Amino acid sequence: MVQNSVRTLQAQGYKATKPRKLVLEVLEEIERPLSPYDIQGILHARGKHLNHVTVYRILDLFCRLNLAHKMLSSGGFVKCSLDAVEGCHRFMVCQDCGAIQEFADEGLCQGENRFARNLGFHTEHHLSEFAGLCSRCYGRQPQLTE
Amino acid sequence: MVQNSVRTLQAQGYKATKPRKLVLEVLEEIERPLSPYDIQGILHARGKHLNHVTVYRILDLFCRLNLAHKMLSSGGFVKCSLDAVEGCHRFMVCQDCGAIQEFADEGLCQGENRFARNLGFHTEHHLSEFAGLCSRCYGRQPQLTE
DNA sequence: ACCTAATTGCAATATTGTTGCATTTATTCC
């Protein structure tokens, strides 16, 4: 799976370096928003030592290439699971287990565009996050500390 | 107008202190996302000196009381213009002049809830921001530096 | 005007993010 992202990197002329692959692995494995320092810490615990500056720059690149997304509510980074989200980022965040799920819907976009235009606003990008409970956590005891 | 917010504060048992009124004034006057340090700086230039810790705590309180909102995309704070946004925060941000406009729509909420539920997700809050051009800036030359 | 709880300021510290430059590394070409 990391392989897909590696291809994207190379297709755009970026190198598939070891640090970049390591960050990709973490983001794929942990489907929850992670800060740059979170990622550094996780890798550190695995004996992989990346400078935090490097992590910042990698995440920055990934966001530009749409390989990752910076969550609006928490500022944490997640791996994008959808390829074709043209300037429209939508995620559901489970308030219990912290899991995130990306989604897209043409109908929602159109509804939002129409609504905005009625207010004289010409929309270019939508950002939206839903907070709630995922199907696994719905009807269970809370898990997440915080 | 600050008066409305002052009433909200007092109705909830919070004091209408000078620092709080000053922050309210700035947020009302400047309808663009402002960081805590922005606000401190603006007030400082007017001869009003607030400690940044105070600004942080005030903004924190305002958000809890729904008097202010922390923008998802920028992290800046804006004054809420709608009273009855129950856990649902929606803003349009002009990419040109930076102006923000809060909005609400029952229909959008319902559509989003329905969509999420089809994916097994039980939504509690919606956060959404549209980026685009406001009616004044649409069809003009760009203004915002950055 | 006084009392008291709430709020603010201060100092110290922690966390997060940025910049310039020397060193290393992934790819291209032979």
Add this chain to the structure above:
DNA sequence: GGAATAAATGCAACAATATTGCAATTAGGT
């Protein structure tokens, strides 16, 4: 496979942002 080289990383220093505990101040009720 082994250079060449442009890109990427690490390092060090620093800048910006955010948090905590506690003493001093202030708003609101009497």
